[in-house]
Amino acid sequence: MNLMTDCKKKHSYTKMVMKIGFEIHQQLNTGKLFCRCPSELRKDEPDFKIKRKLYAVRGETSEFDKAVNYEASKEKDFVYEGYNDTTCLVELDEQPPLEINQDALNEVLKIALLLNCKIFPVTQIMRKTVIDGSNVSGFQRTILIAKDGFVETKYGKVKIDSICLEEDAARIIKKENNVSVYRLDRLGIPLVEIATSPSMNNPEQAKEVALYIGKILRLCNVKRGIGTIRQDVNFNIENYPRVEIKGVQEPTLIVKTINFEAERQKNELNLKKEVEAHVRKAEADGTTSYLRPMPGKARMYPETDLPLLKIDKSLIEKINKNLPKIIEPEEISKKYSLSKDLAKALIDSGNLKILEKLKMENVKPAFIAENLIKYDINEEDFIKVFEKLDKGEISKNHVVEIFEKLSKGEKLDLDEYKTFDDKEIEKIIKKLIEENKDIPFNALMGMIMKELKGKADGKTVMDTLKKLIK
Amino acid sequence: MPKKESDSTEIYEFKLKDGSVEEGIILESHDKNVVLIKRSDGYNIGIKKEDIKEKKVVGHQQNIGSTSVVKTETKKNLGRIGVILTGGTISSKVDYKTGAVTPIKNPSELIENIPGLNEIVEIKKISIPFNIDSSNITAEHWKILAKEIYEMLKDKEIQGVVVAHGTDTLHYTSAMISFMLEVNKPVIFTYSQRSVDRASSDAFFNFKSACIMALTDVAEVLVVGHEKTDDENCFAIYGTKVRKLHSTRRDAFRPINDLPVTLINKDLKLKFLKDDYNKKSGKEPKLNDKIEEKILLLKYTPNLNPKILDFVSKNYKGVVVESLGLGQINIGGKYSFLEKLKELTKKIPVCFTTQCVYGEVNSNVYSVARELEKAGVIYLKDMLSEVAYVKLMHVLANVNEKEKIKQYMLHNYQHEFNDRLQEKTFLY
Numbered sequence: 001m002n003l004m005t006d007c008k009k010k011h012s013y014t015k016m017v018m019k020i021g022f023e024i025h026q027q028l029n030t031g032k033l034f035c036r037c038p039s040e041l042r043k044d045e046p047d048f049k050i051k052r053k054l055y056a057v058r059g060e061t062s063e064f065d066k067a068v069n070y071e072a073s074k075e076k077d078f079v080y081e082g083y084n085d086t087t088c089l090v091e092l093d094e095q096p097p098l099e100i101n102q103d104a105l106n107e108v109l110k111i112a113l114l115l116n117c118k119i120f121p122v123t124q125i126m127r128k129t130v131i132d133g134s135n136v137s138g139f140q141r142t143i144l145i146a147k148d149g150f151v152e153t154k155y156g157k158v159k160i161d162s163i164c165l166e167e168d169a170a171r172i173i174k175k176e177n178n179v180s181v182y183r184l185d186r187l188g189i190p191l192v193e194i195a196t197s198p199s200m201n202n203p204e205q206a207k208e209v210a211l212y213i214g215k216i217l218r219l220c221n222v223k224r225g226i227g228t229i230r231q232d233v234n235f236n237i238e239n240y241p242r243v244e245i246k247g248v249q250e251p252t253l254i255v256k257t258i259n260f261e262a263e264r265q266k267n268e269l270n271l272k273k274e275v276e277a278h279v280r281k282a283e284a285d286g287t288t289s290y291l292r293p294m295p296g297k298a299r300m301y302p303e304t305d306l307p308l309l310k311i312d313k314s315l316i317e318k319i320n321k322n323l324p325k326i327i328e329p330e331e332i333s334k335k336y337s338l339s340k341d342l343a344k345a346l347i348d349s350g351n352l353k354i355l356e357k358l359k360m361e362n363v364k365p366a367f368i369a370e371n372l373i374k375y376d377i378n379e380e381d382f383i384k385v386f387e388k389l390d391k392g393e394i395s396k397n398h399v400v401e402i403f404e405k406l407s408k409g410e411k412l413d414l415d416e417y418k419t420f421d422d423k424e425i426e427k428i429i430k431k432l433i434e435e436n437k438d439i440p441f442n443a444l445m446g447m448i449m450k451e452l453k454g455k456a457d458g459k460t461v462m463d464t465l466k467k468l469i470k
Numbered sequence: 471m472p473k474k475e476s477d478s479t480e481i482y483e484f485k486l487k488d489g490s491v492e493e494g495i496i497l498e499s500h501d502k503n504v505v506l507i508k509r510s511d512g513y514n515i516g517i518k519k520e521d522i523k524e525k526k527v528v529g530h531q532q533n534i535g536s537t538s539v540v541k542t543e544t545k546k547n548l549g550r551i552g553v554i555l556t557g558g559t560i561s562s563k564v565d566y567k568t569g570a571v572t573p574i575k576n577p578s579e580l581i582e583n584i585p586g587l588n589e590i591v592e593i594k595k596i597s598i599p600f601n602i603d604s605s606n607i608t609a610e611h612w613k614i615l616a617k618e619i620y621e622m623l624k625d626k627e628i629q630g631v632v633v634a635h636g637t638d639t640l641h642y643t644s645a646m647i648s649f650m651l652e653v654n655k656p657v658i659f660t661y662s663q664r665s666v667d668r669a670s671s672d673a674f675f676n677f678k679s680a681c682i683m684a685l686t687d688v689a690e691v692l693v694v695g696h697e698k699t700d701d702e703n704c705f706a707i708y709g710t711k712v713r714k715l716h717s718t719r720r721d722a723f724r725p726i727n728d729l730p731v732t733l734i735n736k737d738l739k740l741k742f743l744k745d746d747y748n749k750k751s752g753k754e755p756k757l758n759d760k761i762e763e764k765i766l767l768l769k770y771t772p773n774l775n776p777k778i779l780d781f782v783s784k785n786y787k788g789v790v791v792e793s794l795g796l797g798q799i800n801i802g803g804k805y806s807f808l809e810k811l812k813e814l815t816k817k818i819p820v821c822f823t824t825q826c827v828y829g830e831v832n833s834n835v836y837s838v839a840r841e842l843e844k845a846g847v848i849y850l851k852d853m854l855s856e857v858a859y860v861k862l863m864h865v866l867a868n869v870n871e872k873e874k875i876k877q878y879m880l881h882n883y884q885h886e887f888n889d890r891l892q893e894k895t896f897l898y
Contacts, residue, residue: 051700053736054669055585093670094699094719118490122504122516131669138669144513148490162511300512301564301667304571308501308516 016262017238020206021198022254024213025166025191025230027223030104032188033167034097034141034306035090039189039223041171046081046183050092053077054131054138078133079181080170091170091184093137096305100125100143104190107221108145108165109311109319111192114216115160117149122310125303133180134169136187141303142166145311151196151212155205159197166191192217198234198242203258206233210251218350219324225376233257233282240265241277246291248282256286264288327352336365345373354382360390371399375407388414395419397454419455422464428452429464441469478530482507485523492517495531498570549629549685550594552622553580556615557602558636560584560660560677564667571665573601583666584677590738591681594628604636607643609761609863615643616650616759623655623755630656630684634677637661637714637722640693644709646860648691648884652756653748657691658684659709663720672696672720679704679734686740687750691884692731696720705730710857710886713827725898726827727852728888746885760867762787767859769825770799779810788819788866788875790850790858797822797831797849801838808838815846819875821862822847823855828896848876853886861886 032039054076082091089095112119127139142164149160168189170182194213200206210231222228231248235258243265248257261280268275277294332352333343346352351372355365368386375382385402388394394402394417405412420428432448439447448461484492484505494507497514504516555561555574562571563579574580580596581587599618600611615633622631635643644659651657660680662673672695680694683706691709698721711728733741764787768778782789793799801808814820822842824831830852833843843849850858858879865878880887888895 050698051702052670053675053701055671055674056669089718092699093664093668096718120515121518121521122501124506124514124516126513127668128512129669136670137664138671142513144509144511144515164513302514308504308506310516 016266018201018258018262019198019234019236019242020200020203020258021161021196021234022206022210022248023196023232023234024194024210024217025168025232026194026217027168027228028104028107028190028192029221029223030107030190031101032091033101033104033165033190034099035088035188036098037086037088037091037188040086040185042083042086042183042185044083047084048082050080050082051077052080052133052136054133056131076133077179078136079179080136081173081181081183083185087184091136091187097141097303099306100309101190103221104165105311106315106319108163108190108192109316110220110323111194111216112146112149112163113316113320113323114219115149115151115163115194115213117146117160117163119146119311119316120144121313122308124308125306126300127303129299130169134172134182134187135167136170136184140167140169142193142300143309151209153205153208153212155200155202155208158200158205158209160194161197162193162195164193164195166193189223192222203255206258207251207254210254214251215326218348219326222350224350235261237262237265237269239269241275242294243277244279244294245282245288246279249284253282253284253286257282257288260286261288336369338366338369342366342369342373345369349373351379351382354379358383358386358390360386362392363390371403375403377403377406381406384414388417393418395455395457417455420452422460425452425456425460425464426468429461429468433465433468441465478532480527481529481531482525483528484517484525486517486521487523488521493528548590548592550592550627551681551684552595552597552625552628552631553593554615554618554622554631554633555580555596555598556600556604556611556633556635558604558634559662559665559671560634560673561598561601562665564665573598584674586674587678587681590678591685595622595625597622602636604639604643607636607639609763612643612646612650612761613759616647616757619647619653619657620651620755620757623651623653623657628655630658630686632677632680632684633657633659635659635661637663641709641712641714641723641854642856642860644691644693644712645854645857645884645886646761646864648709648886649861649864650757650759651691653689653691654751654753654755656684656686656688656750657709658706659691659693661693661695661723663718663722672701675701675704675736678738679706682734682738682740683732686732688731689748689750690731693723694734695723697730697733702736704734706732706734708885710884711854711888713854713856715827725895726854727829727891727895728885729892729895729898758864758868761863762866763863765789765859765863765866767792767855770794772800773805774800775805776800776807776810779807779814783814783817786818788821788862789814790821790823790855790862792825792855793822793831795824795826796829796835797824797833797839798836801842808842811842811847812845815842819862819866819872819879820847821850821858821879823850823853823858825855827854830891846872848879850879851887851889852891857886 090097123144125141125143128142130140131138144162145165146163151158168186168191170184170187173181173183196209233245233248234242235245236242245257248254279291279294280288281291282288327347329340329344329347332347333340346369349372354372355368363386398417428451429448436444445465479495481495494509497506497508499506503519505519506514506516508514561573563574564571597618599614619631622628640659640661658680660676662671662676664671666673676695683694692706693709693712694704694706697703697705699719707725707730711725712723713726714722715724716722729743731744731747766782766786766789768789769792799807822831831849833839833849865875869875869878
């Protein structure tokens with residue numbers, strides 16, 4: 001490994017022997033995994049709250065699990081916030097899970113194939129004990145979907161150990177005294193968990209793998225934005241037990257975080273402190289803080305309310321045929337005459353597919369692309385607005401207002417932004433000319449534009465006015 | 471070869487036809503074409519038998535002893551109760567490897583199931599007369615259970631009895647036991663809708679609340695469980711005024727046409743909402759476990775052919791008709807029940823309840839109902855259909871004179887009637 005030696009020269013930390021691996025959790029952009037609620041995070045006040053407790057139960061080993069016990073010893077009350085239109089009895093742990101969401105399964109199969117994994121033809125939905133209250137039931141459902149994939153890096157191949165499909169946990173709203181308040185909007189959103197083998201020994205390689213996986217994920221139907229992707233890094237230097245660092249925000253922070261943690265572990269070893277495997281929390285500045293002891297291993301048992309999950313060869317073949325390809329910015333920049341930066345931003349936004357779907361005669365790709373990267377709006381709404389704009393049914397003047405409102409989640413009637421056709425314009429202008437006979441041209445033009453409220457473009461108005469005044 | 475009580479399990483390696491390798495311990499599979507294995511990472515996966523090229527043992531995994539690490543020492547000077555487990559999730563433990571559920575066998579396992587139980591009561595006696603899915607309950611089980619409770623009621627060292635029961639037939643059993651036994655102490659039925667393997671199970675709070683209720687002076691048969699979906703309150707409901715109204719929610723059991731007797735809060739403090747209960751006494755309990763099995767509960771539906779009554783007449787000794795609204799069924803035109811019903815009442819007792827669940831049947835409002843009543847139909851006011859069904863089983867096993875039967879059916883023995891339907895009893 002020549003490159004490894006290079007790194008050793010450059011960075012002092014690589015004098016240490018280290019083991020790096022990580023897990024990426026990415027939310028899928030489908031409905032929830034085991035119920036038919038939408039995956040929608042809410043900012044408005046919840047419709048109802050329920051109060052629950054969790055009790056320490058025997059773990060798989062018939063002993064109370066160490067991590068479980070740690071949480072249970074805190075004896076907390078939990079409040080869960082729900083919404084009538086986006087929460088159902090499944091999230092409340094009052095109804096067995098429904099069948100797995102096929103869209104989510106298809107998406108995770110796509111990801112597995114893109115990462116060169118082998119998909120299990122038969123697998124079992126498991127319950128993983130979680131007792132911090134973030135799962136109402138006290139467990140998280142998780143499914144091992146695929147194994148043995150790989151990512152090529154300039155430092156060599158990195159193995160993908162496993163790809164799992166899981167339920168996301170409820171969202172913590174606040175913690176005070178012995179009460180934790182969680183919101184149920186996030187509970188049950190499908191998450192793909194991608195775990196690399198813990199065999200990397202260079203932070204730069206880890207960063208490269210994380211960036212590549214990010215690229216693959218953005219080719220698929222995944223959620224975007226803060227909190228929709230989480231990276232946990234497994235890291236230890238020689239003689240130090242395994243440490244899991246939860247929630248590294250950005251792939252670019254991986255190197256910094258590992259460096260800090262390597263120093264910390266080294267210091268502890270030097271001070272001859274007694275160290276044990278544990279979980280740490282990643283901070284935004286690259287440092288970490290202690291979270292809890294490492295959870296025990298034997299914490300999984302079958303979800304008895306659902307049958308074995310069988311994944312047909314024919315389904316895998318079908319998905320394999322339609323796999324998306326990694327797109328290079330140059331190609332898109334050329335194809336649509338966009339600047340390279342804009343093309344890259346568009347690819348990263350995941351909205352390139354919308355531009356590709358649109359068949360516009362009048363609206364320029366660059367204008368579309370700029371809006372596609374700027375606003376967080378669903379595909380249908382984007383297409384509807386651009387199509388109306390292309391047909392001249394709405395004016396360009398209103399596009400910003402429309403997108404602003406749509407991205408705030410407001411419901412719009414696009415007909416309100418309908419442009420006037422030529423006959424209507426003529427009629428309005430005629431009326432204003434008659435009502436204001438001795439007014440100068442420019443003032444008249446101003447009055448007309450005001451009356452039309454931007455629902456006609458200036459040139460048409462000017463031409464019509466000139467024609468009528470003659 | 472004699473096998474040691476398995477202290478280790480074989481780890482297998484499977485070489486598959488596509489060249490890949492799987493490793494794990496073999497679990498019981500319900501699919502005959504699939505070998506189910508648990509991998510070392512805890513995940514279970516299936517291997518299609520047709521894909522296997524070869525398998526061999528590559529190691530052993532130490533089995534985890536079933537010995538408990540939970541201390542089962544009970545605090546001193548606690549109230550003493552008897553516990554009867556009959557099945558259902560409270561009475562079971564989960565094999566975390568397979569997810570299979572097996573019945574528990576001794577008090578320490580129960581205490582393991584319900585953490586903290588030994589801090590609130592002393593379990594003087596535990597009995598498991600049968601351990602079945604409650605949908606398999608028959609009259610035989612009711613007799614066995616009544617006898618078992620009766621023995622505990624006679625035991626002077628036991629202050630009250632807690633019975634764990636599956637949910638699906640719980641309200642039938644609680645009603646039947648109410649009629650079979652004249653109790654001198656609390657007899658508390660409880661249940662769980664979520665299995666005890668999950669930290670969120672309702673079993674923990676339900677069972678503890680039931681134990682606390684068993685230490686009171688309420689000498690009644692009661693059902694105790696969650697009041698709402700929250701873990702804030704449990705409540706105790708008369709065994710004859712309770713019904714399962716939801717297939718999955720933890721607050722499935724509701725008082726019908728009545729208020730709960732007691733609320734039990736999360737700190738296990740009691741608040742009484744009713745005072746019409748019998749108080750504990752030094753009296754000896756009484757057992758009458760006779761059951762007439764040839765009783766039918768028939769739900770009337772539109773378009774039902776009255777010929778069904780010929781079948782009823784031939785095969786049953788009594789019938790409860792779950793009628794419409796206030797006590798209506800088709801008595802005019804096509805499929806009129808009038809004539810056949812008049813005939814049937816000459817032969818066997820016919821009782822009417824309402825399929826509305828809430829409210830009563832009343833023969834005074836419509837003239838036909840008055841006519842049917844004259845012909846012998848017994849209108850059971852606000853009694854629940856399920857309660858009417860088991861009460862008729864019990865009454866017919868004890869009396870056979872027509873007038874006596876009617877008199878017994880309409881007598882309020884165990885709170886099965888409530889002649890003051892308070893506003894808040896609806897959808898309580």
